[in-house]
Amino acid sequence: MRPERFQNRPVRWWSGLEWPVAGLALLLLFNLTFTPGFFHLELRNGHLYGSLVDIINRGSPVVILGLGMTLVIATGGVDLSVGAVMAIAGTVAAQLILRPGFSFPALILASLAVGTLAGCWNGFLVTWLRVQPLVATLVLMVGGRGIAQLLTNGQQIYFEDARLVFVGNGHLLGLPFPVLLSLALLGLTALLTRRTALGLFIESVGDNPRASEFAGVSTRTVKFVVYAFSGFCAGLAGLIDTSNIKSVDANKIGLTLELDAILAVVVGGTALTGGRFSLLGTVVGALFIRTLTTTMYAWNVKSDVAPVPKALAIIAVCLLQSPAFRRRLAAFRRASPS
Amino acid sequence: MKTFLTMKQLGAGLLGRGGRWLALAACGLFLASCGEEPAKTPGGAAAEAGGGAKKKQIVVGFSQIGAESGWRTANTESIQSEAKKRGIKLLFSDAQGKQENQINALRSFIAQGVDVIAFSPVIVSGWEPVLQEIKKAGIPVVLTDRAVDAKDDTLYATFIGSDFIEEGHRAGEWLAKATGGKAVIAELVGTPGAAPAIDRKKGFEEVLAKNPGMKIIKSQSGDFNRTKGKEVMEAFLKSPEAKQITALYAHNDDMALGAIQAIEEAGLKPGKDIVVVSIDGVRGAFQAMADGKLNCTVECNPLIGPQLFDAVEALLAKKTLPKRTGVMESVYEQSQAKEALPNRKY
Numbered sequence: 123m124r125p126e127r128f129q130n131r132p133v134r135w136w137s138g139l140e141w142p143v144a145g146l147a148l149l150l151l152f153n154l155t156f157t158p159g160f161f162h163l164e165l166r167n168g169h170l171y172g173s174l175v176d177i178i179n180r181g182s183p184v185v186i187l188g189l190g191m192t193l194v195i196a197t198g199g200v201d202l203s204v205g206a207v208m209a210i211a212g213t214v215a216a217q218l219i220l221r222p223g224f225s226f227p228a229l230i231l232a233s234l235a236v237g238t239l240a241g242c243w244n245g246f247l248v249t250w251l252r253v254q255p256l257v258a259t260l261v262l263m264v265g266g267r268g269i270a271q272l273l274t275n276g277q278q279i280y281f282e283d284a285r286l287v288f289v290g291n292g293h294l295l296g297l298p299f300p301v302l303l304s305l306a307l308l309g310l311t312a313l314l315t316r317r318t319a320l321g322l323f324i325e326s327v328g329d330n331p332r333a334s335e336f337a338g339v340s341t342r343t344v345k346f347v348v349y350a351f352s353g354f355c356a357g358l359a360g361l362i363d364t365s366n367i368k369s370v371d372a373n374k375i376g377l378t379l380e381l382d383a384i385l386a387v388v389v390g391g392t393a394l395t396g397g398r399f400s401l402l403g404t405v406v407g408a409l410f411i412r413t414l415t416t417t418m419y420a421w422n423v424k425s426d427v428a429p430v431p432k433a434l435a436i437i438a439v440c441l442l443q444s445p446a447f448r449r450r451l452a453a454f455r456r457a458s459p460s
Numbered sequence: 461m462k463t464f465l466t467m468k469q470l471g472a473g474l475l476g477r478g479g480r481w482l483a484l485a486a487c488g489l490f491l492a493s494c495g496e497e498p499a500k501t502p503g504g505a506a507a508e509a510g511g512g513a514k515k516k517q518i519v520v521g522f523s524q525i526g527a528e529s530g531w532r533t534a535n536t537e538s539i540q541s542e543a544k545k546r547g548i549k550l551l552f553s554d555a556q557g558k559q560e561n562q563i564n565a566l567r568s569f570i571a572q573g574v575d576v577i578a579f580s581p582v583i584v585s586g587w588e589p590v591l592q593e594i595k596k597a598g599i600p601v602v603l604t605d606r607a608v609d610a611k612d613d614t615l616y617a618t619f620i621g622s623d624f625i626e627e628g629h630r631a632g633e634w635l636a637k638a639t640g641g642k643a644v645i646a647e648l649v650g651t652p653g654a655a656p657a658i659d660r661k662k663g664f665e666e667v668l669a670k671n672p673g674m675k676i677i678k679s680q681s682g683d684f685n686r687t688k689g690k691e692v693m694e695a696f697l698k699s700p701e702a703k704q705i706t707a708l709y710a711h712n713d714d715m716a717l718g719a720i721q722a723i724e725e726a727g728l729k730p731g732k733d734i735v736v737v738s739i740d741g742v743r744g745a746f747q748a749m750a751d752g753k754l755n756c757t758v759e760c761n762p763l764i765g766p767q768l769f770d771a772v773e774a775l776l777a778k779k780t781l782p783k784r785t786g787v788m789e790s791v792y793e794q795s796q797a798k799e800a801l802p803n804r805k806y
Contacts (some may be wrong), residue, residue, distance in 0.1 A: 416695060424681075
């Protein structure tokens, strides 16, 4: 578009995206060839219906968590608490919907605020108390579920309120509502990080916090903001997951989803050491993981062995992404003919 | 009480193996907080008074799997309220679905020298070492709700719980009767490796063996929860064989309730287009039956508190118990649902 402006920039928006995209494409190609009906799409009850829709629909909580996680990981941190924060936010929503007369927008705001607050707590531990991110967020990961259970008294809560059910089950323009929510969040995050200096600050803090500090970037504020944002994302994902099954189960909601989110970020090409990040990569990573799960279902792979092929596929993509591995592979290929 | 449990798990999580000391400290706190309670209740006071003549209050350590379903919550409540009623001090620990948490809890019960240990094992295998330790400490063990896979059956005193194979039989027989022995079935299996998942599948398949017109074409784990039940059913309904499916067998109600949502979203009528049978008999299932979406639930009674403490008292009186104690259960259909709904405690 404006090539003269970008001439000196070696990084394009899609750079680094080729490997995760190749992984996803290969997986889809496999399904196109061997899984009958995988690409079948139809309109049912006025909305799109098919395995592909399931993938983007069930994948959206991980996409949402992944967006927050990408920014946290870009600063060189990690947020293990997102699954538990989902449980807290979902519980708050389910508790409030059962109160007659409680305004619905206030309910949505309340559960998103609770998520953000949990994120602020993580940010506080990491920036002010200088606790290692892994340990700081582990506190809420373990304790958060306890909080959610205290709120529900260990009981499952059921609800039928049409407005809350819509968040996870509704359709707009033929697409599931969670998909639209995750697209909106992707757009917003991309806008905030790529059209303002925020993205640059995050990358510089992750790359070299001391140099950024000397350059006038408030490392503390940047880190605090990304943890708060990750909490917000977890709140939104919790709302979707709770709404999806019209009930909340503090022990199960979002369980091990923090690992899926981290995996999505890594598969998407963002390094755990911090620095440069790719939001689109994370989205592709999340879809890759979800496609793998759906493939396992379609192939009727028993759940106790399903993690093995999944792990193999993920390792393959991670290896392809590693420049060191690719160099060795190339060297091996060059050496072998002679 | 839950706060202390959380602290304990938090400690274990933070410090790994060293966390056990913190966990013990937290248990101490937990003890201190519970110690006053029985004295306040009339039953407790009676036990204290009686205890003066005999000896100290009975202490039972109970390790629960978690709170994965409404069924489990009812099970926990039954045990807790019965302990309170009888003035027995109950050390309750929630394993949050993890075997390692449960083993840690059992070891801390040994360290605290409880009179009887009771637990619902998360999965069937891997219990021998810790059960040996308990045996060496001379503490009798009561298994509740789920069995363990141990060659040496002297490792536990008795198993109180439902016969999961029998539940599978009942579900299968009901389905055979309802469909005239002709059904193409999708199955939602429980957590892989869990006793109810293994036995409910086995019992059901034994009935299928006698009915050649019934066959399972799809079988996948829904991990005993709603989200996975819904997700897996969605995938089933998109497979090329989807149109043939006439029945769904879910190993618990929660998965069936999730699957019912998926069936509705596919534009089908659960309970009519696809006959749904599940196991447990939780309140939500009775509601779904009253709405015509679920066809049958085989009861699996969680209210085992009274039977559990009868066994505890018998064991402490040095009586031997049969290795297996059954639980009172029945099968419910849609026609009975509306009537039974108000009386369901779980």
